[in-house]
Amino acid sequence: MTIKRAQRPLLNRRLDGFGTTIFAEMSALAAATGSINLGQGFPDTDGPEEVREAAVRALRDGRGNQYPPGPGVPELRQAIAAHQAAFHGLTVDPDREVLVTAGATEAIAAALLALVEPGDEVVALEPYYDSYAAGIAMAGGTRVPVTLRPDGDRFVLDLDELRAAVTGRTRLILLNTPHNPTGTVLSRAELAAIAELAVERDLLVVTDEVYEHLVFDGEHLPLAAFPGMRERTVTISSAGKTFSFTGWKVGWVTGTPELVDAVRTAKQFLTYVSAGPFQYAVAEALRLPAAYFTGLADDLRAKRDLLSAGLAEAGFRVFRPAGTYFVTTDITPLGGTDGFAFCRELPGRAGVVAVPNAVFYDDRAAGAPYVRWAFCKKLDVLAEAVSRLKNL
Numbered sequence: 113m114t115i116k117r118a119q120r121p122l123l124n125r126r127l128d129g130f131g132t133t134i135f136a137e138m139s140a141l142a143a144a145t146g147s148i149n150l151g152q153g154f155p156d157t158d159g160p161e162e163v164r165e166a167a168v169r170a171l172r173d174g175r176g177n178q179y180p181p182g183p184g185v186p187e188l189r190q191a192i193a194a195h196q197a198a199f200h201g202l203t204v205d206p207d208r209e210v211l212v213t214a215g216a217t218e219a220i221a222a223a224l225l226a227l228v229e230p231g232d233e234v235v236a237l238e239p240y241y242d243s244y245a246a247g248i249a250m251a252g253g254t255r256v257p258v259t260l261r262p263d264g265d266r267f268v269l270d271l272d273e274l275r276a277a278v279t280g281r282t283r284l285i286l287l288n289t290p291h292n293p294t295g296t297v298l299s300r301a302e303l304a305a306i307a308e309l310a311v312e313r314d315l316l317v318v319t320d321e322v323y324e325h326l327v328f329d330g331e332h333l334p335l336a337a338f339p340g341m342r343e344r345t346v347t348i349s350s351a352g353k354t355f356s357f358t359g360w361k362v363g364w365v366t367g368t369p370e371l372v373d374a375v376r377t378a379k380q381f382l383t384y385v386s387a388g389p390f391q392y393a394v395a396e397a398l399r400l401p402a403a404y405f406t407g408l409a410d411d412l413r414a415k416r417d418l419l420s421a422g423l424a425e426a427g428f429r430v431f432r433p434a435g436t437y438f439v440t441t442d443i444t445p446l447g448g449t450d451g452f453a454f455c456r457e458l459p460g461r462a463g464v465v466a467v468p469n470a471v472f473y474d475d476r477a478a479g480a481p482y483v484r485w486a487f488c489k490k491l492d493v494l495a496e497a498v499s500r501l502k503n504l
């Protein structure tokens with residue numbers, strides 16, 4: 113059927129160019145070729161058994177099977193507040209300063225829809241998590257990327273470039289630390305400079321800290337704890353990465369009552385609420401002993417080391433991630449220049465799937481030689497991937 117009235121493209125032009133993600137293509141390729149899929153970032157082992165059991169109990173006891181309260185169940189909001197205090201020394205009021213969302217993805221979308229108007233500029237670190245560009249576009253904003261550049265074995269933020277990116281039209285900075293896909297964890301000095309800039313230019317900041325517990329070198333510092341930032345920062349996190357239940361889609365926002373109210377206004381018309389029984393389970397998860405959180409980082413550190421060493425041995429230039437469960441490599445030493453072509457050929461050549469970092473860039477040329485690998489997989493799976501890559 114042809115829709116004759118469609119003088120314009122069917123898809124809202126704000127979403128022009130946001131076709132199927134590379135992850136769908138690469139995961140299909142992995143399945144078709146029997147390759148080890150290090151493309152998409154999900155663990156191949158579920159999180160703690162007691163947390164899974166907590167979800168089962170909630171389901172059986174009839175907790176959360178009907179619409180939970182809009183801001184999230186009180187047990188979870190209290191657990192989020194207790195977590196922010198215990199790990200970050202941040203005081204948040206569970207009743208007015210916490211909002212539970214359908215994963216960090218909804219939190220990001222709702223924050224952008226709430227805070228950004230057409231014509232506003234949003235400064236975001238590039239490469240960026242793919243939902244940022246779509247979220248900014250849906251809000252009618254204009255994204256202004258600031259590119260992280262390779263320096264030694266890490267990608268770094270050029271603070272002068274960040275300052276230069278801020279104009280009179282800048283509404284907010286969309287930050288991500290620990291950073292996907294580079295693995296960079298912003299330092300105290302970098303965060304302090306960002307905070308100073310935000311205060312000086314009176315900007316809001318939306319900070320995506322979903323990898324807050326996946327830090328191997330240095331420490332994660334929440335931006336909201338820096339001077340002048342509490343009143344202008346929307347902090348976002350999620351249970352997906354911290355507890356290895358990415359399918360549950362339980363995320364949250366913390367911030368002042370004014371900021372949380374604004375985000376909730378948009379969020380209530382996206383999903384209203386979600387994941388009722390899982391909210392109770394995540395409330396229990398957040399109260400796991402500190403050893404759980406250090407154990408998670410220790411486990412992933414060993415996996416990082418195994419995969420990074422294997423990739424270096426296979427000839428890649430490896431950017432050693434200080435956090436997240438991704439490692440970015442440069443294919444140039446292997447004679448490659450185009451990460452897309454490299455990733456499309458890799459399953460046939462080595463039986464492994466990775467993703468080209470260019471999909472995370474506006475400036476595709478800047479991202480062209482980089483390829484990202486996920487190491488949230490079993491050690492034997494990573495060892496097999498490393499052994500296959502030796503054949504490159």
Ligand SMILES: Cc1ncc(COP(=O)(O)O)c(C=O)c1O
Nearest residue numbers: 215216217241292322350352363
């Ligand atoms: C930086 C970043 N933010 C947000 C998300 C999405 O989190 P969630 O699954 O809780 O929506 C991801 C998932 O990969 C991510 O890497």
